[in-house]
Amino acid sequence: MEETRKLLKTIHQNSNNPKLAWNLFKQIFSSPSSSTHHHHLVPTITRILLNANMHHEIENLRNLITSNHPNNAHHSLLSILHILAQSRNHIDFAFSHFKSLRAHFPSTPLSLQLYHLLLRSSLQHNRPHFVTSLYTDMIQAGVNPETYTFNLLIQSLCESNALEHALQLFDKMSEKGCHPNEFTVGILVRGFCRAGKTKQALEFVDNKLCFNVNRVVFNTLVSSFCKQDMNDEAEKLVEKMREKGLFPDVVTFNARISALCKVGKVFEASRIFRDMQMDGELGLPRPNVVTFNLMLKGFCQQGMMKEARSLVETMKKAGNFVNLESYNTWLLGLLRNGKLLEARSVLDEMVENGIEPNIYSYNIVMDGLCKNHMLLDARRLMDLMVNNGVYPDTVTYTTLLHGYCSNGKVFEAKAVLNEMIKKGCHPNTYTCNTLLNSLWKEGRKCEAEEMLQKMNEKSYQLDIVTCNIVVNGLCRNGELEKASDVVSEMWTDGTDSLGKENSVAGLVNSIHNVSTSMPDVITYTTLINGLCKAGRLEEAKKKFIEMMSKNLHPDSVTYDTFVLSFCKQGKISSALRVLKDMERNGCSKTLQTYNSLILGLGSKGQIFEMYGLMDEMRERGIGPDVCTYNNMISCLCEGGKTKDATSLLHEMLDKGVSPNVSSFKILIKAFCKSGDFKVACDLFDVALGVCDHKEALYSLMFNELLAGGKLSDAKELFEVSLDRSLLSKNFMYKDLIDKLCKDDRLDDAHSLLQKLIDKGYGFDPSSFIPVIDGLSKRGNKQQADELARIMELALEDKTDRNGNTIFRRKLHKDGGSDWQDIINRDVGSGIALKTLKRVEKGWGQESISSLLPQKNDFLDY
Structure with missing residues (x-):
């Protein structure tokens, strides 16, 4: 044992050098004199390898254990599984290890606690399909489930939207000697409510009168009814709570207020809030700080700044405006509504009142400054943060980087990325994707490819968004063949496509730890759009067919790409055929669809049909935008119907659609062409008032x-x-x-x-x-x-x-x-x-x- 302690200490001392620790462990474990006590080293080396993302070495560790010490391997492999199951973001690796363990030791029972640990991890990391395999193995191994086990299984089925199966499992619990508890009922009710089936959830509660239904379940139902705009049902449920002796508490009313504010029904929420403030006349719970914060957030989200300011003053007088959450809510509201100076004064007020702004507070202000293009002030804010002892995090740097990218300042954005890395703040996927997208957008192809290479070297975990950015960037730069190669290699090579020199596709696919490299609808739509813009419609059609063969269903954006291309070429009949296919596959017409069709009909001078489409748009609740009107106005002017075109301009102004410079240019040219310079000059004066x-x-x-x-x-x-x-x-x-x-x-x-x-x-x-x-x-x-x-x-x-x-x-x-x-x-x-x-x-x-x-x-x- 003394020897084992010394070896453990040696490995611990080299934990900052995982490769050296691993080589040391291999020498110890593989030596002929290795004893069973050396299995105590396994958890330590597993944690070191896991922290260093050395997954391949963990696989080798497993093989090393089974080959050198097969008699004691079971205990060591179990310890590895426990560590993997408890680690964040390693559930896939843990499950792979679990399958390997069962393959080597199929008859050895595992503990119920380990099954529970794996089941919980699968749910936390959104892997409900693992749950079925785990439960099957559990039954085959003769491990008897408990009520908690069934609760985890039911939760998994609910999150997979298999509500009927969840109900069936609920009914079968008693057959396994397990009795549902209030948590079981709560899990099912929450599952139905999340799926928008609140009435079915209420029916389930009413039918299971033998079970205890606590206040949490009722609060879940009340909140769900409010979210679905079923306020009468929510009121009835509150009365039912009283009848059952479960008097609604402040959480019940906060749930109602929160749900109403989320769907924009702030006036209804404020009426409940006002009733709660009355002096106990209605027997309602008094509002707490959470209630005030919910109402403040609701007012700010709807731009009701007068009501929000009044509420802040009320909170200050009542002593409820004293915590960090209240200030952060107010800061966020001010910045969302463009009140930058006021937000800055709130930061100063926080410090004066002894409430130190946290990183979230500063990030709120940083986001507001960047969105308003006040990048110099954003930089100064970062200095202020450091002076106040709050150090920028990934969100802070990424917000500033996004601000520079939005303003086309790629050089400054790259400097921010270098700075955050030097300060030990690791970029996340969104950071990398933001800068990468900006580089492609600015046409800086070489720098974009260089950045991809660095991501590969640094083993950044990227996603399908990264691949889509590359495809879009190549299409923007006219490199459609390379874009097509990227899509093809994403299918054929996945993350194993390594080392293709000078190949963007190779770079994309060689990035380590890509969560998924399979093309999606956006990938294909981007490529199809690039081909259509280049006039390569036949190739675009082939990619569309390939997309369908891969079981990727096109959306409205995909179809709109074809509709626009056909309309630009004057092929209206082809566009209409696409439209029929679009509706047959359940994709609704969008504003872009109508604008494309109106553009195409305008090129043919089919004015009557264009008006018909505008009427159809309104019937479907799709309001014409400035592009719609400009297409109509242009067609009317070309047909000499300048009076009708002017009427459309008046309609735009009446309906709150702001004409742009193009709107007026079309009309002014038309009237000048007909020699009516007086009307043209009048329109020019109007244009100056509207467009500056x-x-x-x-x-x-x-x-x-x-x-x-x-x-x-x-x-x-x-x-x-x-x-x-x-x-x-x-x-x-x-x-x-x-x-x-x-x-x-x-x-x-x-x-x-x-x-x-x-x-x-x-x-x-x-x-x-x-x-x-x-x-x-x-x-x-x-x-x-x-x-x-x-x-x-x-x-x-x-x-x-x-x-x-x-x-x-x-x-x-x-x-x-x-x-x-x-x-x-x-x-x-x-x-x-x-x-x-x-x-x-x-x-x-x-x-x-x-x-x-x-x-x-x-x-x-």
């Missing part, structure tokens, strides 16, 4: 006025755009200047050029040509020369980093400048001719990429 002062609206209206010969209106709008700093390459301002010159409005053209210069905009120097020419013909030699010299400077100067043509004054030592020298030189038309030749060769309307003000350059100027 967007450059796209100004450039559209300007170009349409210009094309329609409305030079004065176009000039006025152009000057307004300049004042609002909305000028871009979309404005055909060069044509305006040219037309003004041809229309003998040289002064107007000259003033526009001068305004471009004075406002500090980059410009196309070729727009100077007609003005210079006009001034020269008029005899304004000095003004023509001055413009020509400015133009020459612009041509000689380099463009800025945005491609804008900017001219800068070049200062001399004496304080003069090249520009001043050129202006003072009497070379006049010579410079103009030289400039014109250079412009004819190299400059054109497309030379401007952006015309936003260049403030730094012109401050120097």
Whole structure:
């Protein structure tokens, strides 16, 4: 025994080096002098190997025990099974070990406690199919079940939604000498209620009058009735509780309030809450802190901030707003409703009142800041946390990382990931998937593949979501063959597909500990969508057939992908055939389905049928969105029905569907095309009120006025755009200047050029040509020369980093400048001719990429 203690101590000392501990154990256990006392080492080495996720070595341990010490193997294998069954997230491995144990020792009975341990673990880790095997083995081994055993079995059947089988087992308990207890009844009632069969649960309770039905069972039923909007039944049940002498307690009423708030029925919940607050007149229990917190959460979830603030004040006066949960509920409510400053003050208030914010409190605020794109403040909050002794956890870092990814800041997101790893905070699956998705979305394929490789090396446990992100990323980048290879290899190789060089599929499938690598509906829908967008419909159909052959049933999104593709190609009959198949397989039409069909019908000019679809949408409770209306408006405008199109715009506004820039662009173009510029301008004014002062609206209206010969209106709008700093390459301002010159409005053209210069905009120097020419013909030699010299400077100067043509004054030592020298030189038309030749060769309307003000350059100027 002394020797065993020494060996145990040696192995314990090397627990931080599991490989060394394992090699040491193998040497001890395999030596010819190894004694039966060495079996005491087995639990220790098992725990070390399990903590290091060295599952293969545990398998070897099992073989080592059975081969070297077969006579004493049973006890050692049992100790391994006990440890595995008690470990988190190792139930699959434990069950594998259990089957191996039964194969070696089929006739040796196991203890009832061990069966119970395995049954509980199977339920906790959502493996109800293990339960049946365990019970069968238990009966075959001659181990008599107890009431607790049946309770576990019934719970397993309920969680598998096999309620009828659970009832049958309940009835057979007495045959095995076991009597149901109140826990048995409670398990069955909860199972029926979770399945939405509350009435059947109540019938079961009424039929089993011989059993004790406690208050917990009644509270479960009351809560379930409230969730299903069966408030009258809940009230009757509360009365029945009183009749049975089970007076409803605060838990009963909290269950009702919680259920009502969860389904958004806060007003009904508040009426119950108000009755509870009355001075015992109704004989109801007084609300406790949980009741107040439930109501506060309900008000906040429905955006009823006035009622929530009033309740907080009431809680503070009554002394109920004193715990951390209340503050966290209030913090979450404020941030969900965009009250960031108020939430920050609540954090300060917590500290003042001696209630230290916990990690959950800070994570709530972190989430609110990131969702509102306040990433700098989120970073400062992390510093504040550390200063207050609360260290960021995986949720904190992942929230910040997601915030950066949502704003397209992948570099910063990667820095967050590196930081959290350095701080000893391990990323979870969601962390990795978030960054991976962002890398693919930004088209950073090499970095995404590099990250996958690192995940493989670090043995991160990933899931099917990871694989779907890769498939989606490849489709986004046009690598459809590789995406298809990934899907195929997920079926054929699973997690055993190792080491395919330069293969994304190999990387995905070689990741260790992938929970499941089998493609799902999302995988196929993603690939089908990529193929359809690329116009490869025949290949998409083949993937659809393959999906069905794998017993994966398509959903509405899958069908919508085909409907949209056919409609875009004008193949309405094919789209309708898909629609029939969709409805035959139980998939309902979605908003996307209707929008696709309306788009397709619009391309055929079938306006009557489009209106029919909109009516059908409303009948089915699907409200048209801005895309629906835009498709309708576009079709009507193309058919010359601008009045009907305008009516649809009014309908949008009446129904609270906000038109976007595209809605107004379609209409403005249509009215300008028909020559009705007054209505077009009225629509432009409405658009500014709805969509704000967007450059796209100004450039559209300007170009349409210009094309329609409305030079004065176009000039006025152009000057307004300049004042609002909305000028871009979309404005055909060069044509305006040219037309003004041809229309003998040289002064107007000259003033526009001068305004471009004075406002500090980059410009196309070729727009100077007609003005210079006009001034020269008029005899304004000095003004023509001055413009020509400015133009020459612009041509000689380099463009800025945005491609804008900017001219800068070049200062001399004496304080003069090249520009001043050129202006003072009497070379006049010579410079103009030289400039014109250079412009004819190299400059054109497309030379401007952006015309936003260049403030730094012109401050120097």
